[in-house]
Amino acid sequence: KNEVEQSPQNLTAQEGEFITINCSYSVGISALHWLQQHPGGGIVSLFMLSSGKKKHGRLIATINIQEKHSSLHITASHPRDSAVYICAVGPYGGSQGNLIFGKGTKLSVKP
């Protein structure tokens, strides 16, 4: 069983829809990261969180430490949100920069 599980693996939405991507993990963590990767490669860090909720524009990330679960929400989705969204955790007591990555969720937003 992977230490970081994401669902769904693939997601197709219509422009304007509310989107939720889920991440569950099985290890104790220092922090959880949500990353975005567009076709062509570059990765952008969206959020790093260790408790509660963070919001940036149309993106909201939440984490429940007791349940070892995080969600990434996108409100009013747009075709430019089409990308792979990756959940990664920094395990508690791990070495510098050691992140455990989920397999990613590929999001396609249709106009």
Added chain:
Amino acid sequence: DTEVTQTPKHLVMGMTNKKSLKCEQHMGHRAMYWYKQKAKKPPELMFVYSYEKLSINESVPSRFSPECPNSSLLNLHLHALQPEDSALYLCASSRLGLAGYNEQFFGPGTRLTVL
């Protein structure tokens, strides 16, 4: 400046060639990373440098040789690669601190093809 730059963007090389990938950041980060990413897979950590010293080598074959000449630059020297080494190579940087607790800033990557 919150940018990590990588050169070249694309690289095609034969199995007998020697080439280098370069990465640069000017955010004052003292941790720098090399990742390898195959298609439709998450990134795999290869090397970590802390204060310009190699701190993590994730059992990477010796045909990959990292170098950190100063706190802003990170190189990955390539020699005698195999076709299965074809992948996207990503560089990242972060502040030092509690493991996994610092945001990593990623470069755009170098897409490497080994013929």
